[in-house]
Amino acid sequence: MIWPVALTVLGLFIGSFLNVCIHRIPRCESIVWPASHCPKCLTPIRPWDNIPVLSYLFLLGKCRSCSAKISLRYPMVEILSALLCISLYLRFGLSPEFLIYYVWVCILLVITFIDLDYQIIPDSLSIGGIILGLIAVFWLPLSYKTALIGLALGSGLLIAIIYGYYFLTKRQGMGGGDVKLLGMIGVFTGWEGVLFTIFCASLIGSVVGVTWVIIRKKGMLAAIPFGPFLSLGAIVYVLWGAKIINWYLGYIS
Ligand SMILES: [Zn+2]
Numbered sequence: 001m002i003w004p005v006a007l008t009v010l011g012l013f014i015g016s017f018l019n020v021c022i023h024r025i026p027r028c029e030s031i032v033w034p035a036s037h038c039p040k041c042l043t044p045i046r047p048w049d050n051i052p053v054l055s056y057l058f059l060l061g062k063c064r065s066c067s068a069k070i071s072l073r074y075p076m077v078e079i080l081s082a083l084l085c086i087s088l089y090l091r092f093g094l095s096p097e098f099l100i101y102y103v104w105v106c107i108l109l110v111i112t113f114i115d116l117d118y119q120i121i122p123d124s125l126s127i128g129g130i131i132l133g134l135i136a137v138f139w140l141p142l143s144y145k146t147a148l149i150g151l152a153l154g155s156g157l158l159i160a161i162i163y164g165y166y167f168l169t170k171r172q173g174m175g176g177g178d179v180k181l182l183g184m185i186g187v188f189t190g191w192e193g194v195l196f197t198i199f200c201a202s203l204i205g206s207v208v209g210v211t212w213v214i215i216r217k218k219g220m221l222a223a224i225p226f227g228p229f230l231s232l233g234a235i236v237y238v239l240w241g242a243k244i245i246n247w248y249l250g251y252i253s
Contacts, residue, residue: 007089008082012052015081018106019074022113025122040068052078073113080109087239096139101238104129104188108231111181115227121177126184133187142190150186154194158182161198174226181227185234193237196245200233201226 017031023039024031036045043065049055056075063070084105092098107129111121130151137147158179165173186194209224236244 003089003094004086007085011082011085012078014085014106015078016050016052016074018081018110019077021110022077022117025110025124026114026118026120038063038065038068041066077109077113081106084109084235091239097141100136100139101188103132105235105238107132108185108235112228112231115177115225119175119225121181121227123180126177126180129184130180130187133184137187140188142188146190147187150188150190150194151183152186153191154186154197155179155183157194157198178226178230181230185230189234189237189241192245193234193241196237196241197230197233200236201229204232205229 020036021031034044036050037043038045040063043063046064049059049064053075056070059070061070061072062068085102088098088102088105092101107125111125114125115121133147133151137144140147142150158174162172162174162179165171182194182197185197189197205224205226208229212224
């Protein structure tokens with residue numbers, strides 16, 4: 001029991017750091033300095049007010065100094081980070097794969113929330129992730145060749161989809177950020193992961209898109225970014241991809 005508990009706590013604290021990254025990276029601020037402060041009144045947050053989830057509940061979601069509302073996203077990212085940490089531990093055990101995929105999932109989480117807010121994917125995360133993946137691949141259950149094919153297929157396929165979509169609709173659906181993101185996903189998952197991610201992201205993206213249009217009764221959806229769906233698809237692949245593919249193959253035969 002000690003490891004699951006320790007990893008949950010670790011996941012929560014790392015989630016707290018991811019919140020800092022999500023807030024500061026798009027503003028081009030340092031992620032290590034200065035210490036956390038309230039974005040409204042700039043009062044430094046005291047250590048006992050900075051405990052993941054618990055402080056949010058204790059302060060009823062408000063800054064202690066100025067009572068500005070703290071977004072529900074903060075505890076949400078912390079809980080997501082802990083859940084993913086535990087899920088990866090259950091999938092890989094305590095191993096180099098677990099550690100590398102957790103770092104990768106953290107990058108995807110940060111990308112997801114920055115993309116939702118700003119419709120951008122910072123190069124420091126996507127290209128940084130590609131470089132990290134090319135170094136870490138030696139400890140992953142992938143060959144170097146598979147990772148490179150994943151990188152080429154991921155970015156190539158998305159460039160083809162963007163051009164195809166533009167050719168058919170004369171509109172730009174996705175951007176260069178998504179190209180680099182899927183390339184980065186390909187390094188960590190290989191070509192099978194790229195195909196699974198595109199399939200899964202399109203499926204979930206369509207369901208969410210259609211629901212959004214029905215609820216909002218708006219015409220087309222220009223503002224829903226694709227990065228979060230790609231990230232979600234990639235995480236599903238690493239956690240349950242093999243099981244889903246086996247189930248599907250059994251189902252069709
Ligand atoms: Zn404040």
